[in-house]
Each structure stands twice: as C-alpha cells, then as structure tokens.
Amino acid sequence: MKFMGAMTLRWGQGRVAYCPIFQAGSPNMRVLKTERLCLRWFEPSDVDYVLEQISEAGWKRNISDPGVNDLAAARDWMEAKLFNWYWPQGLGLWAMERLSDGVVVGMCGLLQRDHLQAPDIGYALLPRYEGAGYAREAAQACRAYAHDVLGEPLLFGTTATFNEASGRVLQAIGMQRLSTGPLGDSTEDSHLYGVGEACRLSEDAQVRDLLARFFAVFDNRIGRHAPLAALPYFFLPEAVISRASLPGEAAGVQRMSVREFVEPRVQMLAPGGRLQEFSEWVSEQQVQVSGRVAQVWLRYRKSGILDGQAFEGGGEKTVQLVKPGRRWKIAAIAWQDRD
Incomplete structure (x- = not known):
C-alpha cells in the first residue's frame, strides 16, 4: 500500500459537516x-x-x-x-x-x-x-x-x-x-x-475561465465522458440554481440545490442516457467584478440529441459569484431557455 501523504489525513475538520451523500437512486458519479x-x-x-x-x-x-x-x-x-x-x-x-x-x-x-x-x-x-x-x-x-x-x-x-x-x-x-x-x-x-505555478490570471479572466469550464463539463459529443462530478467544485455548497419557466408554460421558477441540479444531468448525459451529442456554449457575455463579488449575464446556445431527436436551442443565464478564498465560486445561477 502506498499513499502520498505522510501525516494523518484531516478530512473536513472544522469545515464541513457530514453530508449524507448516497440515497436510493443516486447515479454513479x-x-x-x-x-x-x-x-x-x-x-x-x-x-x-x-x-x-x-x-x-x-x-x-x-x-x-x-x-x-x-x-x-x-x-x-x-x-x-x-x-x-x-x-x-x-x-x-x-x-x-x-x-x-x-x-x-x-x-x-x-x-x-x-x-x-x-x-x-x-x-x-x-x-x-x-x-x-x-x-x-x-x-x-x-x-x-x-x-x-x-x-x-x-x-x-x-x-x-x-x-x-x-x-x-x-x-x-x-x-x-x-x-x-x-x-x-x-x-x-x-x-x-x-x-x-499559482494562477496569474486577472480576476475578470478567472471568472471567464470558470464559466468556460462550467459549460465544458456538459459536453458528451463523440463519445466523450461528461465530467459532471466536477460541478460541486465550481459551486459554493449552499448555492442556489433557478430555472424560469419556458415560454408557453405556467409562470414559475424551479429552484434546485447543487445536488438536485447535478444528479439528473449525470443520468441524462451518461452513455445510453436520454441526452447525447450535447454541447452548450456562450455566445455573448458581460462580466462585472467588484472586489470579491462578481456578476455575469450571458446568452448561450446548445445542441444535441434528446430522446433520439436532434435539437438546437438557447437562452440567457445570470450568474453570481464570490471569492471566499483563492478561487471564485458560483453562488447562484438563474436561467431561462428561449427556444
């Protein structure tokens, strides 16, 4: 047995309370x-x-x-x-x-x-x-x-x-x-x-880089593995994700925790899942950084095969970020699809 750590490992002491991660029906991550x-x-x-x-x-x-x-x-x-x-x-x-x-x-x-x-x-x-x-x-x-x-x-x-x-x-x-x-x-x-070496990007560039990586993990084209297990690393643990109703739907907002957002997408984007050959990308964005808080408004496009049918679409997202330590973290996302 080999391990790259000489001292006793200190998992989350004083930082993270126990989170009962595995429940019935949890997808393989x-x-x-x-x-x-x-x-x-x-x-x-x-x-x-x-x-x-x-x-x-x-x-x-x-x-x-x-x-x-x-x-x-x-x-x-x-x-x-x-x-x-x-x-x-x-x-x-x-x-x-x-x-x-x-x-x-x-x-x-x-x-x-x-x-x-x-x-x-x-x-x-x-x-x-x-x-x-x-x-x-x-x-x-x-x-x-x-x-x-x-x-x-x-x-x-x-x-x-x-x-x-x-x-x-x-x-x-x-x-x-x-x-x-x-x-x-x-x-x-x-x-x-x-x-x-330590990051040398400007704060604005760090925010843009984080969002580019966020969108990239959903890509499962040409047999790629979509590394959705990375998503919790990009978010604050208590982050809130909100989806506004689609045009034609009853007015309302679906609110999700990070886990509630990630788990169904792991199942959909897995090999044999409902959503294949999927990618989503930013077509326009505006970034505002002030100290350790930032806000981004962006438009996105997406395409893929859902339940065997090819589709294209897009919409808008607004993203709020904070920098509690050395890295920016997503505190909230709200989005609405347009087509």
Missing part, C-alpha cells in the same frame, strides 16, 4: 477514465474493499490506524472520510475500479488540505495490485483532471520521508521535490512535491 481504470465516487457497496484497505499495515504505517475492525465501523469511516468530501468540496478520494472486471484495486484522488495553497494527489493500493502501474496511471490522470477540468494550475503531492516508491510515482508524473519538513500540525517530516 464517474470522475474520469484511463486505459485500464475508472475513477468514481465511492459507494456504500465498496465497504469490503475499504475495510481491507484501511486495515493494511502499510496504511497504518503511512497514514494512521483508524481503529476500524468491522464492516459497521468501516461504513462510519466512509461517511466521515470519503463521502463527506464529494458534494461540499467536489474533491476527495475516488474508487480506482479496473475496467476489465470491475474490481476496486485502490483509491486515488485530490484533497484540499488547510496547509496547502492548492490540492494534492493521494492514492492507496491493496498490496496484491502493486507493481502493475495502476498508481502512476491514476495519479497521472488526476493531474490532468485537476489542470484540464478543474482549472488548477498548481498541484502538490506529499510523502513520508521513507516512502521512496511514492516519491518515484510523483516524479514520474512530472512533480519535483520542493521541500522537506513538518506540514500542517504534524511534527514529523514529509517530502512536499509540486508541479505548475
């Missing part, structure tokens, strides 16, 4: 796919793998001993340490599922630690699956996902000073060792690796 692996959100049915993973001697040596000895305790651990990241953060550790047989061989993902200015990559493998290149393949994909989908120009990785194998994986995906010393509230030394 696939994050990305590689040649051999699918990385997806963990589900309660993965409890057997999780219990085995966190009981491994390597996990206890490199991370911590969670004191989990049975399935019931493993379920509680999953709720607190895995599920709690997904909707509030849009990040977390994801199941590393082998495409050939559906076996979960490990976990890999992106975590935002309080003491780092950008996310870092973490991973773990069961010992019997080490040596097959899965860690490097998943870590490389997470690096690309962070940059290409989430828009993170800077990424970190940490290892225990004695964990040379994990250091080699980080270096293999382009990271360089930056420093060695205690990180966060740990008293033990860790190696800190990194790749990229």
Whole structure:
C-alpha cells in the first residue's frame, strides 16, 4: 500500500459537516477514465474493499490506524472520510475500479488540505495490485483532471520521508521535490512535491475561465465522458440554481440545490442516457467584478440529441459569484431557455 501523504489525513475538520451523500437512486458519479481504470465516487457497496484497505499495515504505517475492525465501523469511516468530501468540496478520494472486471484495486484522488495553497494527489493500493502501474496511471490522470477540468494550475503531492516508491510515482508524473519538513500540525517530516505555478490570471479572466469550464463539463459529443462530478467544485455548497419557466408554460421558477441540479444531468448525459451529442456554449457575455463579488449575464446556445431527436436551442443565464478564498465560486445561477 502506498499513499502520498505522510501525516494523518484531516478530512473536513472544522469545515464541513457530514453530508449524507448516497440515497436510493443516486447515479454513479464517474470522475474520469484511463486505459485500464475508472475513477468514481465511492459507494456504500465498496465497504469490503475499504475495510481491507484501511486495515493494511502499510496504511497504518503511512497514514494512521483508524481503529476500524468491522464492516459497521468501516461504513462510519466512509461517511466521515470519503463521502463527506464529494458534494461540499467536489474533491476527495475516488474508487480506482479496473475496467476489465470491475474490481476496486485502490483509491486515488485530490484533497484540499488547510496547509496547502492548492490540492494534492493521494492514492492507496491493496498490496496484491502493486507493481502493475495502476498508481502512476491514476495519479497521472488526476493531474490532468485537476489542470484540464478543474482549472488548477498548481498541484502538490506529499510523502513520508521513507516512502521512496511514492516519491518515484510523483516524479514520474512530472512533480519535483520542493521541500522537506513538518506540514500542517504534524511534527514529523514529509517530502512536499509540486508541479505548475499559482494562477496569474486577472480576476475578470478567472471568472471567464470558470464559466468556460462550467459549460465544458456538459459536453458528451463523440463519445466523450461528461465530467459532471466536477460541478460541486465550481459551486459554493449552499448555492442556489433557478430555472424560469419556458415560454408557453405556467409562470414559475424551479429552484434546485447543487445536488438536485447535478444528479439528473449525470443520468441524462451518461452513455445510453436520454441526452447525447450535447454541447452548450456562450455566445455573448458581460462580466462585472467588484472586489470579491462578481456578476455575469450571458446568452448561450446548445445542441444535441434528446430522446433520439436532434435539437438546437438557447437562452440567457445570470450568474453570481464570490471569492471566499483563492478561487471564485458560483453562488447562484438563474436561467431561462428561449427556444
């Protein structure tokens, strides 16, 4: 077992309350796919793998001993340490599922630690699956996902000073060792690796970049995977999405949480879903930034195949954003389709 973190992981302490993510009928949230692996959100049915993973001697040596000895305790651990990241953060550790047989061989993902200015990559493998290149393949994909989908120009990785194998994986995906010393509230030394540099875009350009990435995740043309699992990363957890009624419908507004907005679109845009060959793009926009708040008015166009019928359409959106930390987040969206 290898993990790119030398200290005890601190999932959401003092920041995020428990969010009961999985309910009956929740869609499978696939994050990305590689040649051999699918990385997806963990589900309660993965409890057997999780219990085995966190009981491994390597996990206890490199991370911590969670004191989990049975399935019931493993379920509680999953709720607190895995599920709690997904909707509030849009990040977390994801199941590393082998495409050939559906076996979960490990976990890999992106975590935002309080003491780092950008996310870092973490991973773990069961010992019997080490040596097959899965860690490097998943870590490389997470690096690309962070940059290409989430828009993170800077990424970190940490290892225990004695964990040379994990250091080699980080270096293999382009990271360089930056420093060695205690990180966060740990008293033990860790190696800190990194790749990229902090964002240098203007505030206006950052807002425009975020909205471009927002629209891009809905694109499932030519067999693309629409990475809708990224959407919670773009929003405040308490964001409100509102859809005005269509022309000809009774006047009204449909209000949705981030989850209520995302879940049906995951089902619609999945392979075999109702909506295929879909894309949506901005045709006109006006951006106003004042300090840490911003407002965008835009027109959009869209096209696709819905229930087997090709269509085109468009409308208007208004987007309110805030910058609570280093990144802009969407606080509210309201839209109306015109055709």
